[in-house]
Amino acid sequence: GQSLEQPSEVTAVEGAIVQINCTYQTSGFYGLSWYQQHDGGAPTFLSYNALDGLEETGRFSSFLSRSDSYGYLLLQELQMKDSASYFCAVRDSSYKLIFGSGTRLLVRP
Amino acid sequence: DTAVSQTPKYLVTQMGNDKSIKCEQNLGHDTMYWYKQDSKKFLKIMFSYNNKELIINETVPNRFSPKSPDKAHLNLHINSLELGDSAVYFCASSQDISGGLYGYTFGSGTRLTVV
Numbered sequence: 001g002q003s004l005e006q007p008s009e010v011t012a013v014e015g016a017i018v019q020i021n022c023t024y025q026t027s028g029f030y031g032l033s034w035y036q037q038h039d040g041g042a043p044t045f046l047s048y049n050a051l052d053g054l055e056e057t058g059r060f061s062s063f064l065s066r067s068d069s070y071g072y073l074l075l076q077e078l079q080m081k082d083s084a085s086y087f088c089a090v091r092d093s094s095y096k097l098i099f100g101s102g103t104r105l106l107v108r109p
Numbered sequence: 110d111t112a113v114s115q116t117p118k119y120l121v122t123q124m125g126n127d128k129s130i131k132c133e134q135n136l137g138h139d140t141m142y143w144y145k146q147d148s149k150k151f152l153k154i155m156f157s158y159n160n161k162e163l164i165i166n167e168t169v170p171n172r173f174s175p176k177s178p179d180k181a182h183l184n185l186h187i188n189s190l191e192l193g194d195s196a197v198y199f200c201a202s203s204q205d206i207s208g209g210l211y212g213y214t215f216g217s218g219t220r221l222t223v224v
Contacts, residue, residue, distance in 0.1 A: 030207070030209060031209045033209070033212055035212070035213075037150075041217070042199060042215040042216060042217050042218055043152065043199070043201075043213075043215045044215070045211070045212025045213060045214070046212075048209050048210055048211075048212060050209060050210075085150060087152065091207070091208060091209060094165070095157065095164060095165060095206055095207075095208070096154050096157075096165055096167075097142075097154065097208060097213065098154070099151070099152040099153075101149070101150070101151055102150050102151070102152075
């Protein structure tokens with residue numbers, strides 16, 4: 001079957017660094033994406049990794065290891081506005097974007 | 110504004126009714142989607158259209174019927190609404206069927222409550 005595993009909740013302090021892990025098992029793999037969703041809002045696209053390694057976009061970085069079926073989202077210099085849910089997602093061989101169950105990040109002052 | 114817009118934002122209706130949700134994107138994207146987000150925030154694909162052609166049709170009750178009159182519009186019609194249909198429905202679009210490099214752009218969602 002297809003599944004993505006990520007922690008349900010993570011808490012961190014403002015200014016700190018936090019890593020949200022994601023492991024996946026899908027039929028076919030065409031890249032790992034990350035989305036952010038604030039309460040009551042829409043998911044917004046953060047990053048995409050098709051190849052192994054680290055991709056950096058400002059305070060956010062995303063990593064992929066295809067051999068380990070594993071990736072993570074790294075958030076640096078945390079701000080209160082980063083409190084949100086973060087979803088990893090994998091596109092499978094049938095063009096479906098399958099989402100993980102989401103990690104709720106709470107940033108404390 | 111360039112965006113994915115869906116209407117209505119809120120929909121409260123009685124069991125057994127028929128309702129529609131409309132979605133439009135002005136991003137020039139080829140591919141559009143309907144996702145359902147349940148109370149536990151789990152996002153599940155329902156349908157996808159690429160240039161008006163249905164390419165993904167997940168196992169959803171046949172009371173749900175999508176329709177894409179052109180590649181900028183994707184509507185969702187739901188017949189005989191049930192309590193379990195209560196959820197947030199998101200429309201999304203992507204540049205092409207791969208949807209990878211630039212991701213999906215989501216609409217603001219329609220919160221459907223069936224009473």
